[in-house]
Structures are given as structure tokens and as C-alpha cells.
Amino acid sequence: MKKIKVKGKHFILSLxxxxxxxxxxFSYHLTKIENQNENFDRSGKQYEKTLVLRNQLIAQEETNRKLQKELHQKQDKVLKNEKDLAKEAQVFLNQADDTEKYRMFLGKVKVKGKGVKITLSDGAYDPKEVNINNYLVHEHHVFKVVNELYISGAAxxxxxxxxxxxxxxxxCNGPVITVDGVQYPAPFIITAIGDPDVLAASINLTGGIKDQLVNDNLVFTLEKINEMVLNPILGS
Known part of the structure; x- marks a missing residue:
């Protein structure tokens, strides 16, 4: 076998x-380490940024909860105020209705509605009757009708x-009656606003007002009226 001699220049080239x-x-290993360090730095900065955003989100959620709680409290307060106002409005409406009813009962406002008309006339002349007052309409007859109408709900x-x-x-003054200083001769027409069926049924009860008036020899008629108007008292 032939021996190969290593010359000096070959040795230097190999070295x-x-x-x-x-x-x-070494350069590749150093570059790899630097890249790892850079990636680590980047990961650390990203983590810090994520942590800051998370803390901001938590703080914002806490603020939202506080605002939502405050909103619910204000909504409850508004609801309570609305209920109080509704009660006050209802009280006002009730007072207004009561005032209107009082004005109506006092005769200060015009009233329109259904009702009844009752006519009371003197009885026919009877020569056998010695006392003429026995077939004339007197104030107590009118009182009976008026009281019965009010009791039955006449407005x-x-x-x-x-x-x-x-x-x-x-x-009563002979053949005429005086109502609040104003004289009226017979027949006397009594009008009342209210439920016609209720008012008529009350007047027509057996043994009631109608029978009493007829027994006193008076002429009695009753009509149901679908619509009537009662004017207020003059000067009211």
C-alpha cells in the first residue's frame, strides 16, 4: 500500500x-439564543399587555355593575314616583268627581240623562166630598215623591x-204650592234623572207611593224618559 504524505499546506487548509x-x-448557536431571548422578551411584553388589558376589563366590568345598580335604583325611584303621581291623580279625579256630584246635587250645573217624569194632578171634583182638600195635591204628597226618588238614587x-x-x-197654599218662594199651580210635574227602571220600580211598589197617592184621590202618571235636561238654579 502506498503511503500518503500530508503536506504542510494541506494541514493548514484543514485547520x-x-x-x-x-x-x-458558534454563530448559528448564538443567533438561535438571541432569537429565543427576543421571543422571550416579546412573550413577556405580550403577557404584560394582556395583563393590563385584563385589569382594565375587570375595572370596566366593576364600573358597569355599579352603574347598573345605580340605574336600577333610579328606575325603582322613578317607578315609585309614578305610582305616587298615579295615586295623586286618582285622588284628584275622585275629588273632581265628588265636586261635580256636589255641584249637581246643589243644582249649580245643568244635568242631562235618562230618568222619569211624574205628574200629580188634583182629583176630579166630587160633589159628595165636603172637604175640597181631600182631592187636592198638597206639599206632603210632593214630598213623598221627591224623597222616594232621592232614596232610589236620583241624581x-x-x-x-x-x-x-x-x-x-x-x-202648600190652597190650590198652589210654593217651591223656594216660587208658586206653581197643579198639575205638578216632578222630573228626576237616574235609572228609569229603578226609579219607576221604587215608585210603583205595591203599597208604595203610587198607591198612597191614588188612595188620596189624586191623578198619578209616570213616564220613563230616555233623555231629559234639568237646568241649574237661576243665579247659581
Whole structure:
């Protein structure tokens, strides 16, 4: 076998290649480490950024909860105020209704509605009857009818078109009666606004007002009216 002699220049070339390879390997390893460090730095910064955003989100959620709680409290307060206002409005409406009813009972406002018309006339002349008062309409006859109408729920009552109030007075003077100072001859027309069926049924009860008046020899008629108007008291 032939021996190969290593010359000096070959040795130097090999040494240079070895050194160059070592330098390339070292450079690659150093670059890899730097990249890892850079990635680590980037990961750390991203984590810090994520942590800051998370804390901001938590703080915002806490603020939202506080605002939502405050909103619910204000909504409850608004609801309570609305209920209080509704109660006050209802009280006002009730007072307004009561005031209107009082004005109506006092005869201060015009009233329109259904009702009844009752006519009381003197009885036919009877020559056998010595006392003429036994077939004339008197104030107590009118009182009976008026009281029965009010008891049955009449909202307003008038005699010959003149409204009655709680202070009205009726006085009999022979063949005429005086209502609050105004005289009226027979027949006496009593009008009342209310439920016609209820008012008529009350007047027509067996043994009631109608029978009593007929037994006193008076002429009695009752009509149901679909619509009537009672004017207020003059000067009210």
C-alpha cells in the first residue's frame, strides 16, 4: 500500500476549515439564543399587555355593575314616583268627581240623562166630598215623591222645571204650592234623572207611593224618559 504524505499546506487548509466550521456553528448557536431571548422578551411584553388589558376589563366590568345598580335604583325611584303621581291623580279625579256630584246635587250645573217624569194632578171634583182638600195635591204628597226618588238614587230632581237642592222648601197654599218662594199651580210635574227602571220600580211598589197617592184621590202618571235636561238654579 502506498503511503500518503500530508503536506504542510494541506494541514493548514484543514485547520482553516475546522476553525471556519466552528465559527459557523458558534454563530448559528448564538443567533438561535438571541432569537429565543427576543421571543422571550416579546412573550413577556405580550403577557404584560394582556395583563393590563385584563385589569382594565375587570375595572370596566366593576364600573358597569355599579352603574347598573345605580340605574336600577333610579328606575325603582322613578317607578315609585309614578305610582305616587298615579295615586295623586286618582285622588284628584275622585275629588273632581265628588265636586261635580256636589255641584249637581246643589243644582249649580245643568244635568242631562235618562230618568222619569211624574205628574200629580188634583182629583176630579166630587160633589159628595165636603172637604175640597181631600182631592187636592198638597206639599206632603210632593214630598213623598221627591224623597222616594232621592232614596232610589236620583241624581237631580225638579218640580215644574225648578231644580231642588238640600235647602229647598215646599209650602202648600190652597190650590198652589210654593217651591223656594216660587208658586206653581197643579198639575205638578216632578222630573228626576237616574235609572228609569229603578226609579219607576221604587215608585210603583205595591203599597208604595203610587198607591198612597191614588188612595188620596189624586191623578198619578209616570213616564220613563230616555233623555231629559234639568237646568241649574237661576243665579247659581
Amino acid at each position: 482553516v476549515c475546522l476553525i471556519l466550521g466552528f465559527m459557523i456553528a 237631580a230632581v225638579a218640580i215644574n222645571g225648578q231644580r231642588l237642592t238640600s235647602h229647598s222648601y215646599i209650602v
